[in-house]
Amino acid sequence: MYYTMRMADVQPRQFGKYRLITKLATGGMAEIFLASYQGIGGFSKVLVVKKILPNLSEEPRFLEMFLDEARIAAMLNHPNVVQIFDLGRIGSDYFIAMEYLAGESLSYVLKECRNQKKAFPHWLAASVVAQTAEGLHHAHVATGKDGQPLGIVHRDVSPQNIFLLYDGGVKVVDFGIARATTRTTQTRTGMLKGKYAYMSPEQVAGNDLDCRSDIFSLGIVLWESLVLRKLFIQENDLDLLKAVEKADIPDPRTFRATIPEPLALICQKSMARDKERRYASANDMAVDLRRFLKTCRADWDNPALAGFMQSLCQKRIEKKKAIIDQALSDPVSLEKSLFGDLTTFSSDTEYSVPHNTPSRQPAQPHDRTGMPKVILLVVMAMLLGGGLTWLWANREPASSAPHARPPDPDRPEDAGAPPAPTPPTENEPPSPAAEDGGATDPPPDGATIEDGYGGLAAGEAAAPVSQRGDNDYRLAKRHQKPKKNSKPATAPQDNHPPPGPPGQLRLLTNPWTEVFYNGKSLGQTPLVDIELPSGRIKLRLVNRERGIEKTVTVTIEPGKKTVEKLDLF
Structure with a gap:
């Protein structure tokens, strides 16, 4: 950023x-x-x-x-x-x-190089990545007060999180999703954290991570810095994740023939699909990069980077x-x-x-004529009392029902609930139909998406969404007349999916959303092979930045993997 x-x-x-x-x-x-x-x-x-x-x-x-x-x-x-x-x-x-940090992200620098049609010298790219590797190695081997390893893995190494300072320094930033033994929050199974285009294959697969995952990501950064183009370019996130997991990395010299062979080999070694063939530590990668820099030229250090930054970003x-x-x-x-x-x-x-911050009032001048004000206050109090008495005598009968709590989209029981004739009150539990993951009457085959706030309008029913390509869905509705003797919205329903072995769900949404099932967050999309009960279940999809709040009904096949890709625009 x-x-x-x-x-x-x-x-x-x-x-x-x-x-x-x-x-x-x-x-x-x-x-x-x-x-x-x-x-x-x-x-x-x-x-x-x-x-x-x-x-x-x-x-x-x-x-x-x-x-x-x-x-x-x-x-x-x-x-x-x-x-x-x-x-x-x-x-x-x-x-x-x-x-x-008085500088720019590497992401901005690479973008400006393309815009200004300037090359990012390969020795500067090697220097930036070497310094980044040294910072990451420090994090990887850090220990706590008890001397025990913290086990830090950054998990989000990318050009956005590497800063190039105007004075030639390099900084690793944003440990917001870093893994460490001291974290109080742990990543849920099936939840991916990080930028997909800079993940390692084992990160996409949801496997345990160590420092070599960051090394793979740093190898992508080096490749893109040398070539000035994205390594993984796919039409959608699902294909992007598949490409990362496959890790078929082209030689950077295919796109820029002037890259020295030793530097290309360092790049390829850092991105070996088998992590056992990568560098064992980020420091080992930094050592190889430093060794290469000593053989190619003398002015690759911080002053050279500072001069480049000054010329690129002067304004x-x-x-x-x-x-x-x-x-x-x-x-x-x-x-x-x-x-x-x-x-x-x-x-x-x-x-x-x-x-609890006290408000400061302007000082009042001393009043030497306080008695007239006292009399005026007494008269006003009498008039006010009479007015209140008249209002009490002419009041309308109060309703015996307590005030209803306004729906709160952040509460699981409120989000995705269909409109009911009488909203639930503080003393009434919401209808089971309003709960995330609640069972519904059998809808037509295929995934179904409903607006999250208030459900469908009268005379509308959820219909299968239109399919665009392989598992690509858009919101659709169909009109139908309300059924006679239809069940009220608050009628109790069976809130349990049919029995059977659980299945797995791989879910991708455009844009990203946080997924809730039975009121609990499953994490942000894409969700990769997360285990869920079999049968038709409801998921609530939320993206507050885009104002998206929708309820999706999906079918989880017993003992099988279900793949859903939903377009929520």
Whole structure:
């Protein structure tokens, strides 16, 4: 993820002891801000504040993932790994403060090379990957306070997570999905984490991972840096995963004949399909790359990379410097830090001060004529009391039913529920038909997709979705007249799938979604060969970023593998 900074975004706001200068990026779980810290004696430091998204801060699983990232990264201290300064909470906002990286992601650099028709010199590519490998090796061999290995595997090594600094340094970032023995959240069986185009074959297969999985991913990074094109290019994610699992890697010299043979061999060794044939450690790969660099030329080190970055990104460097200089020239007082307005920083982000923060009222002048005000208050109280008495006497009879709880799409029992004549109240459990994974009347053959909020309108029924190609589905509806004597929405139904041995489901959706079954998350798509009860079951598919909330009915064959690919647009 590379940062885009616009002058229009410069609206500094205080966030505890940090000053948020501008929003750099928004991801699936957090927002990233350029920030500064103002200390005593004119001390100031530019840094980055990463805040968990407000809608996820109350969900324990996402909160623990966020905290895991900080805990893992805080254990690492290496010049090629991003540094963590602080982990905390302000009000309901959890945040991580980390070092600001004055540079660009490798993803941006490769894109700019293509746009500007500039080659990315192969010796610079080798240098960048060597430094990345050294940072990863430090993480792989890191130990805890007890001296035991932490077993860290990054699992998301990609050009987006490698930063090239303007001064020639290289940093590995984003340990958000890293595996470690200290994690409190563990990846569910059948759930893939990472970018599909940079996964190792064993990662796609859902097998146990070690440092060699990161080495495979780093080999892809090296290949793409040398060739300036994507290694795995497929029409859809399912074919992409199959290509990665097959790992049929072409020689990079097929696309760029000037690549030296020793460098091409390093690239191919790092991406051997059999992990036993890869480098045993990221350090071994770095050693080979360093050895190659010594034989090819002398100016491959950080100053050479710094010169390349300066020529490639000159305008962006000047713009970022202007933004930071402008922000640091206008310090915010401590009083504004405690009582300032935090609600106008961004149109798509809400901030709130802690509820126990006292509000400061302007000082009132001493009133020397208090008696007339006392009399006025007594008269007003009498008038108000009379008005309340009249309202009580003329009130309408109150309903004996308690207020219904409004449906909450985040609650499993609410999402995907069809509309009922009378909404369930706090004292009434929702109908079993509203539960994720609940059994339904037998629908027509084939996968069925229903809108998640409120179900179908009157006179509509779920129909098989239209099939486009191999297991490729789109949303479809058919109209039919309501049946007479139809069952009410709250009628109890059998919520258990038919008996039989469980089957496996491989599910791919466009776009990605989080999958819920019986109110429990199965993880994000693609789900790979996850075990589920046989029979027709309901799955709830959620992507809050795209506003998608749908219920899908799929048939799990007993003892077999079911493959579904759903297009939700």
